[in-house]
Amino acid sequence: MSAHPRTWEDVARIHGRRIYTFAYRLTGNPDDAADLTQEVLLRVRRGLDSFTPGSFEAWLWRITHNAFVDEHRRRRRRPTVPLPDEPDRLSAASTPAPDEVLASFRLGADIQKALLALPADFREAVVMCDVVGLSYEEIAEATGVPIGTVRSRIHRGRRQLREWLA
C-alpha cells in the first residue's frame, strides 16, 4: 500500500506533470490537455475524502481514464476541427542546444500526429505504458480491461506507429 496525498494540491504538485503530459499526448493540444487535467484534479478533489486504503496510483489513473473517456465521448458528439500544428512546450528543466530543439520539435510533432491517428484505446494504452510508465497490470486496472487486452493494444499500437513513422 502506498501513502497517498491528502489534498488535490498535493496531487497536482506530485503527479501534475504526468497527468498533464498524459492529457497532452492523448488530446494533442494545450487547451484540451488543460481542460482534461483540470477535470481530473476536480474529480480527485471530490473523491479524495472517500479514497480507501489501496493503490493510490491505480485510483488516480482510473479517474484519469474515466475523465478521458467522458471527454472523448463528448468530443465525438460535436464537429471536430483540425488540430493546429503546435510545437510541444518543452519542460523548463531541459535546455538542449537550439538545433536539437528544432529537430525534436519536428520529430516530436510527427510522433504526436501519429499518436493522435491511433484508435483512442490503443493510444491510451501506449501513452500509459511509455509516457506515464505504468505496468500492464496497472493499465488493466485503470482502464478496466483484461491484461491480455492491454498487451494487445500496446503491441498493435506500437506496430501501427512504426508503420507510420518509418
Place this chain on the structure above:
Amino acid sequence: MTHPADRLSAYLDGELGADEAAGVVAHLGGCEPCRRELADVVEARASVRGLPMLDLPADLGPDSAAVGARRRVRTWVGVAAAAAAIAVAVALGAPETVPVADLLGPHTELAQLGAAGVAP
C-alpha cells in the same frame, strides 16, 4: 510454431514470466519476421518514450498566484453567454425556470476549484 505476436511487446517491457520469455527468445532465434517485428516495436517504443515531459501550466498548479485565473476568464465568458441566453429566453417568452447552472456550464465549479487553491 506459433509466432509470439503481442508477447513481443510484453517481452520487451519485462512483462513476461521467465518461462514465457525464454520461449520468445527461442522463437526469435529461428524467425526473421519476428525479429523484424521486435525491432519495429523497439523503435516505436523509443520514439514515444523520447517525447518530452511537459510542465503543468501555471494556472493549473497549486503554487502559482495565477491559480484559477484561466478558469475565471472562462467563467466570465460563460457568465456573459448565460446572460445573453437568458435575455434571449426572456425575449422569446420562455418560462423563467431556465437552469442557470446549466447555462453557466462546468467552468463555474472549476473556477471555485482554482479559488480554493489560493486559500491557505
